[in-house]
Amino acid sequence: MNNQALTPESTAETREIVLAARAAGSRLLPAGRRTWPGAGGWTRDGGTPVSTSQLDTVHHYEPADLILTAGAGIGLDRLARIVGPNRQWLPFDAPGSSAGTLGAAVASGTSGPLRTRYGATRDNVLGLEVVTGDGRTLRIGGRVVKNVAGYDLVRLFTGSRGSLGIITRVSVRLFPIPGADETLLFAGGPSEAVSMARTVCTSEVPVAAAELVEGEEVGADRAMVLAVRLLGGPREVEESRRRIRAALGTEPWRALHDGESRRFHTARIGWEEGASLVARLAALPDRLDAALAAARACATRANGGAQGSAAITADALQGLVRVRASLPDVDPPTGLAETLATARRDVEALGGSLTLSHAPPQVATRVGWTGSRRETAALTERIKALFDPDSVLAPRCP
């Protein structure tokens, strides 16, 4: 596989690359800065990377509209620096490096713990320009917050991981940065932490995020830490803090304010980086305990029964548990595939799912990147064929 990325400097050039690849019968692999973790089984057989990193112009930004249009290659870090002085932000806190690009964030479509408060990535992408696998340049959606003109191709492309087209331009909705940002850390044993999370998530307090992390990761001496993030006006946050303490009947182990709180969550965004196994277990929030148990079994197995690198974390508001591990290159621990398969059966029985974002090929082949979706497989194939009839783009829906 040729690893040298092609770096088009315009949408027209991107289109030429796609048309040339189509004519030559070769494959392309859409990418941003190639820092984003995880192909999730979407990329099966290589292809020449096409990086949109040169498409990083800000085309339109009117702060009072809270809308920004930029080339897909703009880094999320640079975007934050542009809109930050106006006290605005893009609360896409999807897992990945802040050096990742806006286009890649949209293409991967995953969302972080702020989803409940701000909506998922899919809810905040207003418009896209894409070059499809058959070399058409489409401008879909727009740059207004409400738009129902025609079918929602923007949502189809969000999360399609480059399998339908290369995203060249993105319009997103921005949000005002709240006046106060606070994170309360409550430490406890494994079941205690889950029960605290339930209390917080079902309380009337509008928490922005509620994450469970292993105590060791944040220097706590208890097994788990519940990180409750409060965002809003200073008085609202103060009142929220008071009520959460009252609801849990305990003081937080630590409280992080403003810059500290932001840095804590920024660090959390990079949690998956460098791991060779990442599994995402989704369940309904009130079955978080079962999903956590399944995830723990996977982590223990990934460690080969011994103390190892594997860790788990959970987004309690969403009911999403993640497992991360760095596995030996050659031989994944014995029984890992079986444990993952069992975990998938367990969460599927509860109406949830287990997907692998990262896994060594031997594991992924045996477990499958996602559970079976036979019902929608035919639709998925037809959608791929509509945008990329000759499979010029390497990614396919797993």
Next chain:
Amino acid sequence: MIPGRLTKELARICGRDAVIIDRDRLLVYESDALTAYRHRPGAVVLPRTTEEVRRTVQAVVRHGLPIVPRGAGTGLSGGAVALNGAVVIGTARMNRILAIDAPNRRAVLQPGVINAELSAAAAGQGLYYAPDPSSQTACTIGGNVAENSGGPHCLKYGVTSRYVTGLTVVLPDGSVVKAGGQGREAPGYDLVGLFVGSEGCFGIATEIEVGLLPVPEGVRTLLGIFDRIEDAGRAVSEIISAGLLPAAMEIIDGPTIRAVEDSVFAAGYPTDAEAALVIEFDGLEAGLDDEAERATRFCLRAGAREVRGARDEEERVALWKGRKKAFGAMGRIAPDLLVQDATVPRTTLPAILKGISEIGKRYNLIVANVFHAGDGNLHPNILFDRRDLDELERVEHASKEIMQLCVDAGGTITGEHGVGLDKKHHMPLIYGPDELDTMWGIRRVFDPGAVMNPGKVLPEETEPSHANRGQDPARGELVGAPAPA
């Protein structure tokens, strides 16, 4: 009329009383809330279950007839109108809430459940369904899914598609697929997101899973009275720029205020004002007064004559009354109403409002504006009498010019009402041939036989294989009188 054999077959599937072929009873189904488009369906079928919908779809398709899904018929784009003798599949009897899962803040329901009834059913558990179209006491969630409906409070909470987490859909080939619904992480393409807003062209949703929100603890409602509508528009922009996020910001213009105050819906708005701005904040009690005070200051600074506040529910209902009853009040001024639905970038609002007023004057038409100012989602209402053919023609011209004005400002042709029959010929204003081609393609992915709600959303002349199609394309012009049967 549909063939007798089909009538019998449908009666066998859904029960005799679930099949309507009687001409008088079909009258009700001639139009949706945009009454300018009228076409009588071949028949109306009212199934109760996914299985009945599946078998109904199969039977109708076997007889070569098109299908139009229909909720409560409150739509404002002619989307539920049955062209070419299509069979309407109504969801009126699919009105059961299957589960309210309070611990997970979600509900599973049939498509015919009324929007407001879902919130009422969840209220006991402190939850509600956020999207609140103005027709929420009548419209169905299935219809909201088809149109990706909005509402005043979508400013803070987002539109329908943010809340739909899973769907069971009967496709035109009679297959049943489930999409989403596996927590929030359904793998693969976002088929749920693609289906929401597809205006009945992809299939019929027979089971819908939605997210619910906790009822906010406190609410503060303000009413700003302005002598100039541009000032109200500026106040909106400044409130948003300052980082405040109200739950709703709605503007009612002078002509609308006067229509409301002249009617039985009089809400006590000063009739010499040129704009009333309703602002609402919600959330924890703590901090709401601060926000309301800041918003009040922005209104006064932008030139508001006065700002009234509501402290209790009764006062709140009074402040909202003028906004909520605006459409009803306008119905008393003129027999017909054309509601537009363009969305523009918020900062262009003052210029756009001026432009709309000039277009109205030029065509000698009454244009009244009631709109979701915070979202930039305009609803210019052109009042007319469709029996006056000259006026009708002016309405068409003015309507197109208003649309073009909004598109030129970076806006779109519809923010929440959908394209339907009404705006399909405006689609080329915002999409080129490649985009329209792709939309035809995606429609065929779901509906290769073109049986689901044909003649809607996409203009026939843009269809790639238009020349080869046997079907008589129904035009989307306004009709001067009810279409002959």
